[in-house]
Amino acid sequence: MSFPVFRHTISKLREVLVEDSDKISFLIKYDPIIAYLIFQEVNKPCSKTEITNFSQMVNYIGTKKIEQIIIERDLFLEVEDLHIWVYGILSAEICSLIAEKFSHIHRDEAFFVGLLPCLGLLFMMNDFPKYRNIIHFLVKLPLEDRVFLEESVFGTNHIDTLKRNIICPPFKEVVNILNRMFPKDGQKEIKTSVPQRGSTLQSFYDMALLSDLASYGAQALMFPSVVDNRELFLELAKRYFRVKESDSLEILQNAMDRFISIAQEFNILEEIQLSTEKVYQLRKFRFETKNPVFANMLKNLFEENAKDRNIFIYGERAVGKRLLAAALYTADDNPRREKPFVMIFCDIEEETLEEEFFGIKEGYFGKKGKKGVLKHAEGGTLVIKEFDAMPGDFQDKFQKAIQNGKFYRVGDITPVEFPDIKFILVGKEDIRIKVAKGEFSGNLLKLLNPVFFRILPLRERREDVFYIANEIVKKYNLNIEDRLAQPEIIEKLKTDPFPNNLRDLKRFLFLLYIQKILKP
Structure with a gap:
C-alpha cells in the first residue's frame, strides 16, 4: 500500500x-x-x-x-x-x-x-x-x-x-x-x-x-x-x-x-499560515446565560467573587465548570485577577497529592526540591479540581495546615507559613451531601466556608441551548446556519436531553458540519 x-x-x-x-x-x-x-x-x-x-x-x-x-x-x-x-x-x-x-x-x-x-x-x-x-x-x-x-x-x-x-x-x-x-x-x-x-x-x-x-x-x-x-x-x-x-x-x-x-x-x-495572535496571554473568559433565573444566580456569584470569597462549583460533566472558574478569575472586579492562577487535581494518590500541595524538601529520598502549589498560588487563586474526591487522610492534613496557619514540606522539619490564597473548589456533586453522609470532612469544609454554586445542566436551561449552539457555530466557523433553521434540527435542540451537556451539543453540531462537507 x-x-x-x-x-x-x-x-x-x-x-x-x-x-x-x-x-x-x-x-x-x-x-x-x-x-x-x-x-x-x-x-x-x-x-x-x-x-x-x-x-x-x-x-x-x-x-x-x-x-x-x-x-x-x-x-x-x-x-x-x-x-x-x-x-x-x-x-x-x-x-x-x-x-x-x-x-x-x-x-x-x-x-x-x-x-x-x-x-x-x-x-x-x-x-x-x-x-x-x-x-x-x-x-x-x-x-x-x-x-x-x-x-x-x-x-x-x-x-x-x-x-x-x-x-x-x-x-x-x-x-x-x-x-x-x-x-x-x-x-x-x-x-x-x-x-x-x-x-x-x-x-x-x-x-x-x-x-x-x-x-x-x-x-x-x-x-x-x-x-x-x-x-x-x-x-x-x-x-x-x-x-x-x-x-x-x-x-x-x-x-x-x-x-x-x-x-x-x-x-x-x-x-505556512501561522497565527500572529499572542498565545500565552490569559484572555478574558465569559460565562453567560439567557435563562433569567440562572443569570441572577451568576450575578450573585460574581458579586461574592468580588468580595474575595472562596467558591465551590459543582455540576454534571461538561457543563462548563472549568470555564466558570476561569471567568471568575479574569473578572474585572476580581481583586486577585493580576495574581497567580494555579490548578491542581485531587483524584490522585495521597502521597503524590501531598507532595504537589505542600512541596518537597530538596534531597528528601533523593527527590528534587519543590515549592508545591500552595506557595505557587500565594496571593492568588488555587483551583482544586475533583475536590470531592480528595483522599480522607489528606483532608485532615489540609485542615490542620489551615487551622495552624503553617504546614511542612514533605521531608522537612521547618514549617512554612500558610499563604494568603483564594480557593475555587470544583466537583461533580454537592459536597454538603457527602459531609452529611460522613464521606467528607465537615470541619475542612467549614474552615474553607465557600459560596456554593451549581451549574445547571442544559436540560434545565433550554434557553441556553440555541444561544450556545450559535456561539459554537461562530467560534468554529461551521457555516451550518441553514441546517439550524430546519424543523427537525430545531426540534432536536428543543427536546434532546444532551446527557453530556456541552460535549453532546458540540458533537451534534460538528457532525452536521461534517455531513454537509461530505454530502455529494
Missing part, C-alpha cells in the same frame, strides 16, 4: 541523500510516513531488534535502503495539506520536549509518539479519500471528539487505523493503550488504562498520555482563538506529568521555535 508523503519533505530528503548523507538521520523523522516506514522496516514483527533511535535505525538498515524507501514514494501531499504536517511536527516536538524531563522515555520514542495522531489522519485519508475534505476541521478537535465523529461517519476511526498499521513494539503497545483510552463512543477513559506503577507497561502508558497531551499543545499553537486548548494543555500537563504551568508555557514556546527552524530547513516557512 502506498501512503502519501509530503512533497516538500521528500524533495529535501532526496537532496540530502545526494549532498549530505550524514544529515539524513536527523531529517527522516520530519515526514511522518517516512518515519513510519523506516521504523517498520527496522522493527519487523519477526525481527529480534527493537530500535527506536533514528540514528541507530539509519546505521542498522543503511542509507541505500533509506534511499530506496524515499525514491519509491509516488503519492504526494501538496501545500494545501501543510496543516496536517504542521500539526504532526508540532505535536512531535512537544512530546520530545516533555520527554526530556523523564529518563524512561527516549526523545526519539517521544517524537514518534507525537506523530501518531497525524499518522492516524494520513491512514484514514488513504482508506477514505473524502476524509481529506474534513481533516482541516478534525485537527482542531480533541482526540475523543475526533474518534466519535469518525465512527459516526466512517464506521472506524484514526486510532483503529493506527492499530492496523502500527504492528511493531513498543508503539504497538502504545496504540493498544490509546485504543482503550479512546473507545468508539468517544468517552475518554484514562483511569481504566492505568498500569501498576513501575511495571513494564508504565512507559507505554506514559507515551500514550504524551500523544494525547501534545495534540492539545499543537492545537493551542495552531488555533489559539478557536479552541481553548492552551488551558487544557496546561491542565493535563499538570495532571499527567506534574509539569508546572511556567514549564508548560516554555515547552510550547520552545516547540514553536523548533518548528520554525525545521520549516526553514525544508524551505516551507513562507507557505
Whole structure:
C-alpha cells in the first residue's frame, strides 16, 4: 500500500541523500510516513531488534535502503495539506520536549509518539479519500471528539487505523493503550488504562498520555482563538506529568521555535499560515446565560467573587465548570485577577497529592526540591479540581495546615507559613451531601466556608441551548446556519436531553458540519 508523503519533505530528503548523507538521520523523522516506514522496516514483527533511535535505525538498515524507501514514494501531499504536517511536527516536538524531563522515555520514542495522531489522519485519508475534505476541521478537535465523529461517519476511526498499521513494539503497545483510552463512543477513559506503577507497561502508558497531551499543545499553537486548548494543555500537563504551568508555557514556546527552524530547513516557512495572535496571554473568559433565573444566580456569584470569597462549583460533566472558574478569575472586579492562577487535581494518590500541595524538601529520598502549589498560588487563586474526591487522610492534613496557619514540606522539619490564597473548589456533586453522609470532612469544609454554586445542566436551561449552539457555530466557523433553521434540527435542540451537556451539543453540531462537507 502506498501512503502519501509530503512533497516538500521528500524533495529535501532526496537532496540530502545526494549532498549530505550524514544529515539524513536527523531529517527522516520530519515526514511522518517516512518515519513510519523506516521504523517498520527496522522493527519487523519477526525481527529480534527493537530500535527506536533514528540514528541507530539509519546505521542498522543503511542509507541505500533509506534511499530506496524515499525514491519509491509516488503519492504526494501538496501545500494545501501543510496543516496536517504542521500539526504532526508540532505535536512531535512537544512530546520530545516533555520527554526530556523523564529518563524512561527516549526523545526519539517521544517524537514518534507525537506523530501518531497525524499518522492516524494520513491512514484514514488513504482508506477514505473524502476524509481529506474534513481533516482541516478534525485537527482542531480533541482526540475523543475526533474518534466519535469518525465512527459516526466512517464506521472506524484514526486510532483503529493506527492499530492496523502500527504492528511493531513498543508503539504497538502504545496504540493498544490509546485504543482503550479512546473507545468508539468517544468517552475518554484514562483511569481504566492505568498500569501498576513501575511495571513494564508504565512507559507505554506514559507515551500514550504524551500523544494525547501534545495534540492539545499543537492545537493551542495552531488555533489559539478557536479552541481553548492552551488551558487544557496546561491542565493535563499538570495532571499527567506534574509539569508546572511556567514549564508548560516554555515547552510550547520552545516547540514553536523548533518548528520554525525545521520549516526553514525544508524551505516551507513562507507557505505556512501561522497565527500572529499572542498565545500565552490569559484572555478574558465569559460565562453567560439567557435563562433569567440562572443569570441572577451568576450575578450573585460574581458579586461574592468580588468580595474575595472562596467558591465551590459543582455540576454534571461538561457543563462548563472549568470555564466558570476561569471567568471568575479574569473578572474585572476580581481583586486577585493580576495574581497567580494555579490548578491542581485531587483524584490522585495521597502521597503524590501531598507532595504537589505542600512541596518537597530538596534531597528528601533523593527527590528534587519543590515549592508545591500552595506557595505557587500565594496571593492568588488555587483551583482544586475533583475536590470531592480528595483522599480522607489528606483532608485532615489540609485542615490542620489551615487551622495552624503553617504546614511542612514533605521531608522537612521547618514549617512554612500558610499563604494568603483564594480557593475555587470544583466537583461533580454537592459536597454538603457527602459531609452529611460522613464521606467528607465537615470541619475542612467549614474552615474553607465557600459560596456554593451549581451549574445547571442544559436540560434545565433550554434557553441556553440555541444561544450556545450559535456561539459554537461562530467560534468554529461551521457555516451550518441553514441546517439550524430546519424543523427537525430545531426540534432536536428543543427536546434532546444532551446527557453530556456541552460535549453532546458540540458533537451534534460538528457532525452536521461534517455531513454537509461530505454530502455529494
